[in-house]
Each structure stands twice: as C-alpha cells, then as structure tokens.
C-alpha cells in the first residue's frame with residue numbers, strides 16, 4: 204500500500220501484525236501504576252472505542268499487557284511501518300493545502316531523529332505528547348486527508364473528536380491539551396487521567412505540532428547565555444574563557460552546548476542518560492564527552508587557561524559536578540540547570556547517588572522512596588550551588604521548575620523575604636525585560652517543500668527585512684536587532700536543522716509581520732516553491748501565563764492569572780490562524796501554566812497576506828499590552844510605539860504611583 208493510501212486508510216480494520224519493542228529506540232520510562240482495578244477496566248474500555256468489535260478480544264489482552272508493562276496504553280501494534288519525517292507537502296493526500304501542511308508538521312514531531320520517545324508519541328520534555336496512542340494518530344491523519352477548507356478538526360488532548368463544519372477563515376484545527384477543572388490539575392491527576400486515556404500533557408510545541416528540533420531552542424538559549432554573559436561582564440568583555448555549567452542533553456536542554464559555543468564560552472553539560480549523550484555527540488551538538496570527574500576538572504582548567512570555545516558533555520549526575528568543582532576550586536561563571544523538573548517523579552530528574560538504571564526501576568517500584576531521593580539530591584545540589592554563588596557565580600533558573608521543586612524539597616533557595624527565590628529565573632532577569640516586554644520572541648517558519656534551498660532563500664529574505672527595519676529602530680531595541688541579524692546570518696553555517704526545513708528567529712511584531720509578508724510575496728512570485736508554515740514557541744510574549752517562567756517578570760500580582768493566554772488563543776483563532784492550541788502544563792508542569800500557540804500557512808495568496816497582518820499584530824501586542832498594564836517599562840514603551848503605527852490600537856496605560864503615597868496607609 205502506498206504512503207498516501209495508508210494515511211487515507213486510518214485505523215486498519217484488519218489487525219496489523221504485532222510489533223517488537225525496539226530496544227535501540229529511546230523509550231519513555233515506565234509510568235506509575237496508579238489505576239484501581241475498576242479504573243484499569245475503564246482504561247481498556249476507553250482504548251477499545253477506536254476499534255472494530257471483532258478485534259476486541261485480542262486487543263483487550265494486549266492493551267492490558269501494555270498498561271501493566273508501561274503504565275500506559277500506546278497501542279504499539281498500530282504504529283505504521285513507514286518512515287516518519289516531514290515529507291514534501293505534495294506527498295500528503297488530501298483536499299486542503301492547510302491540512303497537508305499540518306500533516307507535515309505532525310510527522311516532524313514524530314520523526315525518530317527529532318522526537319525523544321517516538322514510539323510513545325512523545326516529542327520532548329519526557330512527557331510532551333503529540334497523541335496518547337497510535338489510534339489517535341491514524342485517525343487524525345485520516346481526517347486531515349479528508350477535510351476541506353470549510354471544516355475544522357477538533358482535537359481533545361490527542362483525541363480527534365471529529366470534523367465540524369466551519370468556514371474558510373476559521374482555523375483548520377483547534378487543539379486543546381490537558382485542559383482540566385482546576386482542582387484536578389495536580390501531577391497525580393495527570394498520571395491518572397492520562398492512564399485512563401482521557402487527557403495528555405502536550406508540553407508546548409509537542410501537542411501543537413510546532414516542534415522544530417533543538418534549533419528552536421538554540422536561538423533562545425544563545426540569547427540567554429549571551430545576555431547572562433553581558434550581565435557578568437565587568438568591562439563589556441566577551442565570554443571567552445568563562446565557564447557555563449549546566450545539565451541535560453534532552454529535547455531542549457541539548458541546545459545548551461551549541462548555544463554556549465555560539466556565545467563563545469566553555470560549556471559543561473551533565474547528562475545521566477548514555478543514549479542521549481551519544482545522540483548529541485553524533486549530531487555534533489557537543490564537542491567532547493567525559494565520564495570521569497577528575498578528568499573533567501582537569502579538562503576544564505585547561506580550557507580556561509587556553510580560553511577555548513568548547514562544549515563538554517559529562518556523562519553522569521550534575522550534582523556531582525557542582526560538588527567536584529567546589530572541591531577543585533573550579534570557578535563557575537554562569538550556572539543553570541535543565542533537568543526536567545517539571546516532571547520530577549517520573550524520570551525528569553535523576554537523583555545523585557543512584558545509577559540511571561536503578562532510578563528507572565525505583566521510580567516505578569518504590570515511588571515514595573524515589574521521591575525522597577530526588578528531594579535529597581536537590582538539597583545536595585543547591586548546597587553546592589550556594590557555595591559557588593558565594594564566590595560570585597551567576598546562577599539562574601532555566602524555567603524547568605528547578606527552584607520551585609528545590610524549595611518544595613526544603614533546599615536553601617528562598618530569599619530573605621521568604622516569598623521569592625534567592626536566584627532569578629532567566630525570564631525575570633533576561634528574557635522578560637530584554638525580549639518579551641518589547642515583543643521579541645521565538646518566531647519560526649517551516650518550508651513545506653522540505654527543500655533546503657527554500658530555507659536558504661527564506662534566511663536571506665528574513666535577514667534583509669531585519670537589516671532594513673534596524674535602520675530606523677529605536678536605541679532600546681538595537682541590541683536585540685543586532686543579535687538577531689547575527690543569528691540569521693550564521694544560521695546556515697551553524698547547521699541547525701534536525702528534521703523539517705525550519706528556522707527560528709527572534710523578532711518583534713514589526714519583524715514578524717514584515718518577514719511573513721516578504722515570504723508570502725516570494726511564494727506568490729514562485730521564488731519559493733511551496734507554502735511556508737509560520738508559528739512560534741508557546742514560550743513567548745503573549746502565549747503563556749506561567750508565574751515562574753514566561754510571566755515571572757510580572758509584578759502586579761496578576762502572574763497567577765491566565766487571562767492573557769486564553770485571550771491570545773481566542774484572538775488568534777478569529778484573526779486567521781490555520782491552527783490554534785491551548786495547553787495546561789507546558790514546561791514547568793501540569794497545573795503550573797496555561798500556554799498556547801498557533802500555526803499559519805502562507806500560500807502566496809491575498810487572503811494569507813490579510814491574515815498574517817491581522818493575526819501576528821494581535822499575537823504579539825496582546826502580551827505587550829498586558830505587560831504594559833503590569834507597569835513593565837519596556838512594554839509601556841513598546842505599546843506606545845505600536846499605537847503610533849496602528850491607529851486602531853487603543854490600549855489602557857497604567858498611571859504610576861509614587862512610593863510616598865503608600866506610606867502609613869495601613
């Protein structure tokens with residue numbers, strides 16, 4: 204059967220043969236056994252809903268086995284045999300270019316070279332799922348291949364509820380992931396309701412089909428490391444010879460060494476998982492691998508002496524590196540952590556003192572003991588970090604809930620006021636005030652021709668647009684513009700593509716709109732051979748309400764509200780997005796954040812031009828307006844500028860209050 208026929212077939216009525224569990228693939232850790240007997244029966248009943256009754260006897264047993272063995276029902280048997288990758292758009296069957304572009308994006312998220320646990324349909328972050336099981340994938344692709352541009356596909360946490368009549372201006376797909384009644388939004392609830400097969404953790408770009416491999420994050424990480432470097436520079440000196448110590452070589456964290464190289468420092472990144480370390484080494488995302496602590500300390504000392512630009516993976520636990528560098532007096536200039544602490548008890552964080560393999564067993568067989576070990580390890584890690592920061596290390600939380608979980612574990616991370624943490628998050632100090640408040644965020648695009656030549660052309664176009672804009676940019680955003688122009692100039696040389704022909708480029712509203720318009724024109728003129736998908740990470744100006752991350756630099760008390768993210772997704776959907784998504788849990792954990800995103804297909808048409816202008820303007824300025832209302836200086840500046848350009852924009856501005864007015868009021 205051809206690829207197109209397989210897609211059109213959906214869930215096969217005749218059972219495909221059973222699949223072997225491929226050991227060479229990086230699999231999701233076994234999930235905890237959380238369901239009662241009755242709930243397990245319900246999970247099986249739920250799973251069987253997708254299948255013809257005649258297959259129930261075989262599948263019921265098989266799914267029960269999967270639930271027992273892996274803690275979830277992935278329906279491995281139904282994983283198609285064809286290769287998963289972002290195929291050229293014309294290789295997908297269907298009636299709608301927009302729907303075909305979405306298929307291109309979905310397949311990229313499940314590509315074995317891209318996804319963290321491809322057979323469990325998890326793209327990154329340990330539990331960031333595109334779908335809960337293979338039946339959902341098959342059915343979704345079938346719907347996409349059948350739909351027309353007057354229908355909308357409705358996705359409930361990976362489950363395709365169906366195609367509904369809509370109109371050509373409506374999104375083709377509306378995605379919700381992990382939306383819960385607030386009282387049922389704890390980590391344990393995810394375990395339970397995900398095991399039942401009724402919800403999923405979509406992370407940010409996993410469940411919204413917008414992941415573009417680690418490059419998506421390399422750019423943001425480069426900006427972060429560069430600006431962290433500027434913060435610690437005494438005389439404006441560059442990062443040469445300075446040490447950045449961190450952890451994780453996974454989906455996002457794997458970008459750190461590459462970003463460190465681009466920023467020009469020495470990066471040491473600890474990773475406990477040997478398979479992942481090998482992958483990053485083979486991809487050239489790290490320069491060297493070291494497995495012995497003494498050797499590591501010696502190597503770093505040498506690199507410092509020679510002011511080398513080098514990235515070193517340490518295969519082992521990060522806690523041990525922090526401790527060893529105290530012992531050896533290795534000065535750490537910049538420090539962070541990117542273990543997956545948004546998912547602390549199910550494989551996101553491996554405690555020191557226990558092997559990787561032992562941990563994988565313990566988290567399932569003795570979850571309470573495992574929890575204690577994680578907490579103990581966090582306390583140890585923080586104790587060592589505190590020793591370094593006492594010497595001058597600049598440590599920042601990388602939005603992975605490190606400080607949050609460390610505080611919950613009783614580690615010494617609280618500031619004197621007992622409310623704040625003693626270390627900033629990267630958003631509080633860097634991303635928020637320098638980027639988000641001005642509207643700069645992780646804009647991206649994907650060439651659906653899958654042709655690198657198209658990508659090269661888009662890089663050139665984007666660079667020209669930014670250089671033009673920069674000529675008239677105010678002083679306040681000059682540094683951002685320079686960094687972003689430099690990034691796009693080096694993008695080809697840095698060989699950042701893993702998976703689809705995609706590019707990330709931080710840009711503000713003006714940049715995003717002008718670049719998108721130039722792309723649309725290039726498609727119209729035939730300079731670019733196929734439609735382009737625009738999108739962004741949820742980790743952006745407006746898409747995400749997350750009090751310890753994206754909105755951690757909101758200080759008017761509203762950081763615990765989620766109006767901005769909800770308004771954003773509603774606003775995007777009626778201004779022309781091709782698909783929209785709203786999730787619970789991206790990045791920092793289930794219940795801790797509401798985050799949304801969009802995808803927009805540019806096909807060279809006039810309609811696309813109208814849509815891009817209307818939607819991109821809103822998609823950035825919604826967040827700037829809110830940040831402005833929270834009295835963030837950069838955002839007040841940026842929204843005033845936006846109002847000058849667009850007379851139809853009228854935003855409420857805050858009146859600032861003198862401190863003296865508040866004296867002796869209570």
Ligand SMILES: NC(=O)c1ccc[n+]([C@@H]2O[C@H](COP(=O)([O-])OP(=O)(O)OC[C@H]3O[C@@H](n4cnc5c(N)ncnc54)[C@H](O)[C@@H]3O)[C@@H](O)[C@H]2O)c1
Nearest residue numbers: 328451453454455456474475521542543552553602603790
């Ligand atoms: N890069 C960014 O811009 C960014 C932004 C915001 C948040 N984050 C957060 O960073 C975290 C990491 O994301 P990811 O996609 O890389 O997740 P991931 O699960 O793919 O990778 C984390 C890696 O850390 C390793 N690890 C766990 N405990 C360890 C330990 N004690 N010592 C050494 N290695 C250990 C794991 O083996 C894993 O490979 C997430 O919580 C994510 O939300 C990243």
